[in-house]
Amino acid sequence: MAIFLGIIFSFFILCSSSAPLPPTSEPDILLTFKDSIQDSKKSLSDWSNTTTIHYCNWTGVTCSTTYPQTVTSIYLQSFNLSGEISPLICKLSNLAHLDLANNIFNQPIPLHLSQCASLETLNLSNNLIWGTIPEQISQFSSLKVLDLSRNHIEGKIPESIGLLKNLEVLNFASNLLSGNVPTVVGNFTELKALDLSQNSFLVSEIPAGLSKLVKLEQLLLQGSGFYGEIPDIFEGLVKLSILDFSQNNLTGRLPIISQSLPKLLSFDVSQNKLSGSFPIGICGNKIMVSLSLHTNFLNGTIPNESINECINLEKFQVQNNMFSGNFPSWFWTLPKLKLIRAENNRLSGEIPDSISKAIELEQVQIDNNSFSSRLPNGLGQLRNLYRFSASQNGLYGELPQSICDSPVMSIINLSHNFLSGEIPAFKNCRKLVSLSLADNSLVGKIPESLSELPVLTYIDLSHNNLTGLIPPQLQNLKLALFNVSFNDLSGRVPLPLVSGLPASYLEGNPNLCGPGLPHACLDDTSLGHKKAGLSKFTAVVITLTLAVTLMMILAAVYMKRCSSKEGRIGEGIWRSVFFYPLRITECDLIMSMNEKSALGNQATFGRVYRVRLPSGELVAVKRIENFTTQSPKIIKSELKTLAKIRHKNIIKILGFCHSDESIFLIYEYIVKGSLGDVINQSDSQLPWNVRLNIAIGIAQGLAYLHKDYVPHLLHRNLKSTNILLDADFVPKITDFALDRVVGEGSFESTMATDNPSSSCYIAPEHSYSKKPTEEMDTYSFGVILLELVTGRKAESNETEGSLDVVKWVRRKVNISNGVLRVIDPNIPNNCHQEMLGALEIALHCTSVVPEKRPSMSDVVRGLQSLNSRTSPPNLQLSYHDDSSVPV
Ligand SMILES: *[C@@H]1O[C@H](CO)[C@@H](O)[C@H](O)[C@H]1NC(C)=O
Ligand SMILES: *[C@@H]1O[C@H](CO)[C@@H](O)[C@H](O)[C@H]1NC(C)=O
Ligand SMILES: *[C@@H]1O[C@H](CO)[C@@H](O)[C@H](O)[C@H]1NC(C)=O
Ligand SMILES: *[C@@H]1O[C@H](CO)[C@@H](O)[C@H](O)[C@H]1NC(C)=O
Ligand SMILES: *[C@@H]1O[C@H](CO)[C@@H](O)[C@H](O)[C@H]1NC(C)=O
Ligand SMILES: *[C@@H]1O[C@H](CO)[C@@H](O)[C@H](O)[C@H]1NC(C)=O
Ligand SMILES: *[C@@H]1O[C@H](CO)[C@@H](O)[C@H](O)[C@H]1NC(C)=O
Ligand SMILES: *[C@@H]1O[C@H](CO)[C@@H](O)[C@H](O)[C@H]1NC(C)=O
Ligand SMILES: *[C@@H]1O[C@H](CO)[C@@H](O)[C@H](O)[C@H]1NC(C)=O
Numbered sequence: 001m002a003i004f005l006g007i008i009f010s011f012f013i014l015c016s017s018s019a020p021l022p023p024t025s026e027p028d029i030l031l032t033f034k035d036s037i038q039d040s041k042k043s044l045s046d047w048s049n050t051t052t053i054h055y056c057n058w059t060g061v062t063c064s065t066t067y068p069q070t071v072t073s074i075y076l077q078s079f080n081l082s083g084e085i086s087p088l089i090c091k092l093s094n095l096a097h098l099d100l101a102n103n104i105f106n107q108p109i110p111l112h113l114s115q116c117a118s119l120e121t122l123n124l125s126n127n128l129i130w131g132t133i134p135e136q137i138s139q140f141s142s143l144k145v146l147d148l149s150r151n152h153i154e155g156k157i158p159e160s161i162g163l164l165k166n167l168e169v170l171n172f173a174s175n176l177l178s179g180n181v182p183t184v185v186g187n188f189t190e191l192k193a194l195d196l197s198q199n200s201f202l203v204s205e206i207p208a209g210l211s212k213l214v215k216l217e218q219l220l221l222q223g224s225g226f227y228g229e230i231p232d233i234f235e236g237l238v239k240l241s242i243l244d245f246s247q248n249n250l251t252g253r254l255p256i257i258s259q260s261l262p263k264l265l266s267f268d269v270s271q272n273k274l275s276g277s278f279p280i281g282i283c284g285n286k287i288m289v290s291l292s293l294h295t296n297f298l299n300g301t302i303p304n305e306s307i308n309e310c311i312n313l314e315k316f317q318v319q320n321n322m323f324s325g326n327f328p329s330w331f332w333t334l335p336k337l338k339l340i341r342a343e344n345n346r347l348s349g350e351i352p353d354s355i356s357k358a359i360e361l362e363q364v365q366i367d368n369n370s371f372s373s374r375l376p377n378g379l380g381q382l383r384n385l386y387r388f389s390a391s392q393n394g395l396y397g398e399l400p401q402s403i404c405d406s407p408v409m410s411i412i413n414l415s416h417n418f419l420s421g422e423i424p425a426f427k428n429c430r431k432l433v434s435l436s437l438a439d440n441s442l443v444g445k446i447p448e449s450l451s452e453l454p455v456l457t458y459i460d461l462s463h464n465n466l467t468g469l470i471p472p473q474l475q476n477l478k479l480a481l482f483n484v485s486f487n488d489l490s491g492r493v494p495l496p497l498v499s500g501l502p503a504s505y506l507e508g509n510p511n512l513c514g515p516g517l518p519h520a521c522l523d524d525t526s527l528g529h530k531k532a533g534l535s536k537f538t539a540v541v542i543t544l545t546l547a548v549t550l551m552m553i554l555a556a557v558y559m560k561r562c563s564s565k566e567g568r569i570g571e572g573i574w575r576s577v578f579f580y581p582l583r584i585t586e587c588d589l590i591m592s593m594n595e596k597s598a599l600g601n602q603a604t605f606g607r608v609y610r611v612r613l614p615s616g617e618l619v620a621v622k623r624i625e626n627f628t629t630q631s632p633k634i635i636k637s638e639l640k641t642l643a644k645i646r647h648k649n650i651i652k653i654l655g656f657c658h659s660d661e662s663i664f665l666i667y668e669y670i671v672k673g674s675l676g677d678v679i680n681q682s683d684s685q686l687p688w689n690v691r692l693n694i695a696i697g698i699a700q701g702l703a704y705l706h707k708d709y710v711p712h713l714l715h716r717n718l719k720s721t722n723i724l725l726d727a728d729f730v731p732k733i734t735d736f737a738l739d740r741v742v743g744e745g746s747f748e749s750t751m752a753t754d755n756p757s758s759s760c761y762i763a764p765e766h767s768y769s770k771k772p773t774e775e776m777d778t779y780s781f782g783v784i785l786l787e788l789v790t791g792r793k794a795e796s797n798e799t800e801g802s803l804d805v806v807k808w809v810r811r812k813v814n815i816s817n818g819v820l821r822v823i824d825p826n827i828p829n830n831c832h833q834e835m836l837g838a839l840e841i842a843l844h845c846t847s848v849v850p851e852k853r854p855s856m857s858d859v860v861r862g863l864q865s866l867n868s869r870t871s872p873p874n875l876q877l878s879y880h881d882d883s884s885v886p887v
Helices: 002-016 026-035 087-091 111-115 137-139 157-163 182-187 208-210 292-298 300-311 330-332 353-357 377-379 448-452 472-476 493-500 536-563 588-592 632-643 675-680 687-710 743-753 756-761 775-792 805-813 818-822 829-845 856-868
Strands: 037-039 061-065 070-073 081-083 097-099 121-123 130-132 143-148 153-155 170-173 175-178 194-196 217-221 225-226 242-244 249-252 266-268 273-277 315-317 322-326 339-341 346-349 362-365 388-389 395-400 410-414 417-423 435-436 440-446 459-460 463-468 481-483 488-492 512-513 573-578 608-612 618-625 653-658 661-670 723-725 731-733
Touching: 026 037, 081 175, 087 111, 111 137, 130 208, 137 157, 182 208, 194 675, 194 818, 208 512, 242 377, 292 339, 292 805, 353 377, 377 653, 395 472, 410 448, 472 493, 608 687, 675 723, 675 775, 687 723, 687 829, 756 775, 775 829, 775 856, 805 818, 805 829, 818 829, 829 856
Parallel strands: 070 097, 097 121, 121 143, 130 153, 143 170, 153 175, 170 194, 194 217, 217 242, 225 249, 242 266, 249 273, 266 315, 273 322, 315 339, 322 346, 339 362, 362 388, 388 410, 395 417, 410 435, 417 440, 435 459, 440 463, 459 481, 463 488, 488 512
Antiparallel strands: 037 081, 061 070, 573 653, 608 618, 618 661, 653 661, 723 731
């Protein structure tokens, strides 16, 4: 508190003592403005009285085009500027636009800028502005655009803000505002955009006054604390184009809307507690009478008009509410609609064949509702459809032949419905990744054509009435899931499908046979036809004898192949590259990889085994299987790239061998196991200085991969179990850049199916951004750093209400004195200062906004400076720019 007051105090002193000789000419004003700014990157070096550049051409400065030229706009985004925003800038009498977004100005809202008589735009988005919104905000009477989003502004929105009658854009998104939103927002009659999203401390009803904002185009209130019913605000909002009320606590029904919203592009009320019948009316009053809707449709007049009212709608999201009633059929035909998300409601209705008119449709998710419908043939005509997910509904009838006609279709989920008939041949959807038809009444055979879909990875056909053989061709797919349990399949199961998958995926098919299954196949014994005549006992003896013989023969063949000169094992040819005198054959490796030598449980991309070399040395061998989408040539060159890395914090790859089926990566063996294991053992307390050094080591290794090694590499799977500790607790990063070895497709699908508990290391943008980035690694590092600071495991444990470490910390640090409660209580007080510094870095690294995360080399510097830090860390106690993290 004392520090806080100190900052305010010194700020006022600065303010009141800075006006000796007011400059008068415009360049002088600009130079004085620059003097009060810290410009660490020298971005404003051309702002100078010694250059020949006219000041109107200085960086970021724009002048009027008419004579005499005067400065009208200053635009200095993303220059890492800090210091003071001097009120002298208001001496520029025609200054209309001041944009200082994406800098690091650390101060309260600069009220003194209200002296700028012509100021229309003030953009201070994404700085470190703190404090409350003062009553005097009303002095900015000329402002049209006020953007203070992504700062640390707290407290209530004052009533006086209603005096800013000229406002067209008001953006307070991602701050720490609290309390009630005053009704005076209804006074902003010129307002086009209102953004109060991501202010999780707001506790407010949606002000009814919003209905007066006839010019409003964007209304963004998502992820804040809005509760209660949505008032009748839509009446007047004829220009509304984007509405987002998602992730609030809204209840009750959607209001009846008697005026249409013809401009509406996006409607999102997902993740609330809304109920009532379907939000009829957002597109026009004609279909207001929800009960007669279906009849109206048949009448043939009203739907066309309704469609016209909603003709521009692109995104419709009402998922995770309690909506009920009929989902109007015409909705499925809207020509611009791209996204329908309505899962987890109680909606009913039919999906009409005319869905083919919704030619832009990309994604449909209506799982867990009461839709009762056949699947329309028209689906096949939607060329952009990549996801159709309608599990847990009352869908019936046969699967249309066209179900897989969209060339981009990648996810089909129709499980838990009442579908009947046979599974059609799947030929056209070459991008299909996941097919779930579980728990229906499908009959007939599993189509062989599935085996020709190159990226098909998940197949769930369990709980149907499928018969016939499992097509042997399916073993060509790289399946991560193949569940056919509880059907009536028969015959031999292709061996690779038995060995790689849990037995439970085959159970409930009494007529399946093969090794590993309750029944051996009859033709395996070649005595099958005689069996009936033999006594049970004899049959058992014979079978056993045969099995043993067979195993011996197999073993002999295996050994033989193993030791033969060409280096053949099983089917594939082995190629080895050693960077270290290993003196070991592939065969030795395979022989020594068994349950006993396995380290830990299944790791991502394959298990790790401890192998003793003939020389007595230990190595760790990672066995990566079934990733043969890459050509051997590429695999080899990528492995070489990885193996050449030499850094003290990155595990050494001593060599590798690979066949068509497997890759063995031979690593140096590290004694202490993984950091994750150490954190998980509650009894092992690492002292703080050891933890800090571990953090610095990891950061250095990662910075090396990102910036120093050529080619630059991304880790992409950083977590505490992928950090190994040597005898001196020096951390070694392992499992890096495996995407390059197994190929992007396999990598993504494996990551997606990996133990979900490690998902808390994955940056939130991963879900929507396909492109991997350094920032995503930084996020994962931040999670590890939080583990080190708090002594908690990253993932939440099973118990109800427990949180992963990121959410847990974020919850605590925003309570006063909360920071002291998150650091590991087992570490003595004298380390707390350093720990708080590390916490600050970890919170930056785990920022939800990727651009806010520091680079790894900045992190290294930051962590190293903690050791020597004497003054208290300048902790921003709140990080609520990230309040989009769901609590
Ligand atoms: C330029 O500005 C500096 C300080 O800002 C001042 O000392 C110097 O006299 C100025 N030079 C000219 C030519 O105006
Ligand atoms: C600014 O630069 C442009 C082109 O570089 C030039 O045409 C213009 O005259 C300059 N403006 C002034 C006021 O010097
Ligand atoms: C940004 O500014 C701060 C404070 O002025 C400085 O410590 C930091 O090094 C700067 N960052 C860059 C990338 O210039
Ligand atoms: C303010 O600047 C940010 C950052 O560039 C930008 O995203 C935002 O649109 C700007 N605000 C307005 C109202 O233009
Ligand atoms: C808002 O407008 C109403 C009338 O429209 C007026 O009575 C009230 O004073 C205004 N509030 C503010 C804070 O300007
Ligand atoms: C929603 O309301 C419940 C109870 O009324 C409260 O516990 C919860 O924190 C609220 N959630 C949000 C996001 O405001
Ligand atoms: C069908 O449309 C006619 C007018 O075209 C209207 O009078 C009638 O009420 C409509 N029927 C229903 C069931 O809505
Ligand atoms: C409704 O639209 C269909 C085709 O979209 C058209 O055939 C029909 O005539 C239209 N009906 C009215 C009343 O406009
Ligand atoms: C599917 O199998 C179950 C049990 O064998 C049977 O009761 C049911 O009638 C079958 N359904 C169809 C559609 O064949």
